[in-house]
Amino acid sequence: MEYRNGKIGVKGDPSKSMTTAEAGFMAFMGDNLPPGLEPGMDATRRFEPPNFVFPFGTHVCVVEVDAKTGQVEFVKYLAVDDCGRLLNPMIVEGQVHGGIAQGLSQAMFEEVVYDGDGQLLTGTLMDYAIPHAEQVPHYDLDHTVTATTVNPLGIKGVGEAGTIGSTPAVANAVMDALAPFGVVHIDMPLKPEKLWTAMHAKNGRAR
Amino acid sequence: MIPAAFDYVRASSVDDAIRLLGEHGDDAKLLAGGHSLIPMMKLRLAAPAMLIDITGIPQLDAIRVDGNRVTIGALTKHAALAASDALKKTAPALWDAANQLGDPQVRNRGTIGGASAHGDPSADYPAVLLALDATFTVVGKGGERKLRAGDFFREMFDTALGAGEVLTAIAFDAAPKSAYVKYHHPASHYAVVGAAAVLTLNGGSIATARVAIAGVGDSAFRAGGVESALAGVRGSDEAAVAAACAGTASGQDARSDTFASGAYRAAMADVFTARAVAQAASR
Amino acid sequence: MQIDLTVNGKRASLDAEPRLLLVHALRDVIGLTGTHVGCDTSSCGACTVLLDGVSVKSCTVFAVQASGHEVTTIEGIGTADELHPMQEAFWSSHGLQCGYCTTGMIVSAVDLLKRNPDPSDEQIRAGLEGNLCRCTGYENIVKSVRVAAKAMREHAPLHSVRDLMPIHPPAEEPPPSGEGIIIPALEKALT
Structure with missing residues (x-):
């Protein structure tokens, strides 16, 4: 057999060929296979890199906290990630965007609440908050390219970069805003009431 | 989620709707935009045996400005209110509420009459209509009744609309110095707190104020103490307005949920009332 | 109950219980599965369609309410040959x-x-x-x-889908346009 012009053909006989899809379909259906040959067409190869890859990045978030209500507004968000060589920069950016939103959502909104009887109180999207377009900022992205040497493409993962960076960036931005009130830690999600209570507990009355 | 089975009929006129309500009694419910009722039916918190669709009744979806009097048909959609320049001029508080209610798809479908008749304590309109001191026209077998907002809204999911009656119109005097400011629940888009203020000014000072709050009590309520305290205050004096708006929710048993405690809601009622008053005064 | 809709410009008639939601009528009865059911609590908007030209959440509309009205789903927004x-x-x-x-x-x-x-x-x-x-x-x-x-x-x-997605690698004989490449073989296998 040989592979020519996008088709699998019989060596030396230009009249006999079929597309890979046709061959794959025949193998899958298994109707005309020689006796003893099982249906299917697959091959497995394994690549074992000599070490892990280490993507890295820095996320910076600027927020404003309303001292009267504890409500948080995003002012700016910047993420610089390094996932080695970018095979498709558009997809890489999309992964980072989505990851940032998930991470900031964890920092700000998402909470599974049960009552004392174990009844789930946040069982629908009427109670369990995930952000809509107005509740997230525009993200400015940039990247550095430090190709890894542990695989031939020089690539590193990026799917989780956004979620890893954004949660602490958002939480730390809020804590920084609350620093003048002597607040150093609040458990996530940073719901407005918690921020308001923390500001009022320290100072009696928010400025 | 599938609601319990029901029958469905369309009313061709208000009289037809009243006749159908009479025929089917307590098992029947009027259906307008359905954006309060259908979610409850899907959760089986409501299971009417008969739905009477009133959306086809003509001439119930107009916004009319007649001199100083504004009349809104009960079937007027939120989106129509939100897009109305006439409403923005004559009653910006209601315009604010329509623009902040739900989301675009909900506003395209829901109606002011349906949202009001539902009596949801976290809904936006009841507070605004209380502050506007609106008059509700309801029609039943015995003819027409006019109810003031204070009598119409009673308790959680309970209004003075009788079982055999149809809410047809809501009317109020123009209130150009008015505003509604809302604290959105991040998931449901309902009001954690909504504050409506309707003012008359004398120079820069507040002559009269009507203030009503959504989201905090078992039903929207007027904040009488705040209304009196606001008299004579300059609308631009932030500190004086804030001082007058202290204790907005006093006397209310403020509600708690997974997002906000009663104490926080009550505190936010003061903050949002002050903001509504400042905005109304600046209009 | 008899329900007559216009869906993407075509008449669709069905006999269904009044409690049938528009999204289920579209997906399960009419077969237009481009409209999705997400949250089912009118929160997420995955089920959004145009009803008489304006966006609504079809999980919060009964099909019977749309009887006599025009519905546009994603399938009516554009086609593979002429994308919106x-x-x-x-x-x-x-x-x-x-x-x-x-x-x-x-x-x-x-x-x-x-x-x-x-x-x-x-x-x-x-x-x-x-x-x-x-x-x-x-x-x-x-x-x-x-x-x-x-x-x-x-x-x-x-543009059409084909304008945007060149076949890669270019085959000597590209498969017939608009049909999946597997179709000829499938036809052969089934006959």
């Missing part, structure tokens, strides 16, 4: 990842541009308030709507 500029923009600007929210998002965005053909980013975000997306962080959705708005204002030519 919004569909093309979601493609070219990577306005989706998993795709679950996409059809509702596109229908909402089409309605948004009808009301405001040149929205700011803030107005786009506000106009999509009724549609949740878990994957994109909204950045490229906002970009897609911006790109589509520009294309529509400038009456840019429409």
Whole structure:
């Protein structure tokens, strides 16, 4: 057999060929296979890199906290990630965007609440908050390219970069805003009431 | 989620709707935009045996400005209110509420009459209509009744609309110095707190104020103490307005949920009332 | 109960219980599965369709309420041969990842541009308030709507799916257009 012009053909006989899809379909259906040959067409190869890859990045978030209500507004968000060589920069950016939103959502909104009887109180999207377009900022992205040497493409993962960076960036931005009130830690999600209570507990009355 | 089975009929006129309500009694419910009722039916918190669709009744979806009097048909959609320049001029508080209610798809479908008749304590309109001191026209077998907002809204999911009656119109005097400011629940888009203020000014000072709050009590309520305290205050004096708006929710048993405690809601009622008053005064 | 709808310009008649939701009528009875069921609590907007030209959540409308009215689903917004500029923009600007929210998002965005053909980013975000997306962080959705708005204002030519997705690698004999490449073999196997 040989592979020519996008088709699998019989060596030396230009009249006999079929597309890979046709061959794959025949193998899958298994109707005309020689006796003893099982249906299917697959091959497995394994690549074992000599070490892990280490993507890295820095996320910076600027927020404003309303001292009267504890409500948080995003002012700016910047993420610089390094996932080695970018095979498709558009997809890489999309992964980072989505990851940032998930991470900031964890920092700000998402909470599974049960009552004392174990009844789930946040069982629908009427109670369990995930952000809509107005509740997230525009993200400015940039990247550095430090190709890894542990695989031939020089690539590193990026799917989780956004979620890893954004949660602490958002939480730390809020804590920084609350620093003048002597607040150093609040458990996530940073719901407005918690921020308001923390500001009022320290100072009696928010400025 | 599938609601319990029901029958469905369309009313061709208000009289037809009243006749159908009479025929089917307590098992029947009027259906307008359905954006309060259908979610409850899907959760089986409501299971009417008969739905009477009133959306086809003509001439119930107009916004009319007649001199100083504004009349809104009960079937007027939120989106129509939100897009109305006439409403923005004559009653910006209601315009604010329509623009902040739900989301675009909900506003395209829901109606002011349906949202009001539902009596949801976290809904936006009841507070605004209380502050506007609106008059509700309801029609039943015995003819027409006019109810003031204070009598119409009673308790959680309970209004003075009788079982055999149809809410047809809501009317109020123009209130150009008015505003509604809302604290959105991040998931449901309902009001954690909504504050409506309707003012008359004398120079820069507040002559009269009507203030009503959504989201905090078992039903929207007027904040009488705040209304009196606001008299004579300059609308631009932030500190004086804030001082007058202290204790907005006093006397209310403020509600708690997974997002906000009663104490926080009550505190936010003061903050949002002050903001509504400042905005109304600046209009 | 007899229900007569116009769906994407075609008459559709069905006999169904009044409690049948519009989204189920579209998906399960009429067979248009581009409209998705997401939250089922009128929160997420995955089920958004146009009813008499305006966006609604079809999980919160009974099919019987739409009887006598016109429904446009994602299948009626554009076709594979002539994509709506919004569909093309979601493609070219990577306005989706998993795709679950996409059809509702596109229908909402089409309605948004009808009301405001040149929205700011803030107005786009506000106009999509009724549609949740878990994957994109909204950045490229906002970009897609911006790109589509520009294309529509400038009456840019429409493209087909094939224009946007060249077959790779180019085969000597490309498969017949508009049909899946597996179809000829499938036909042979079934006859």
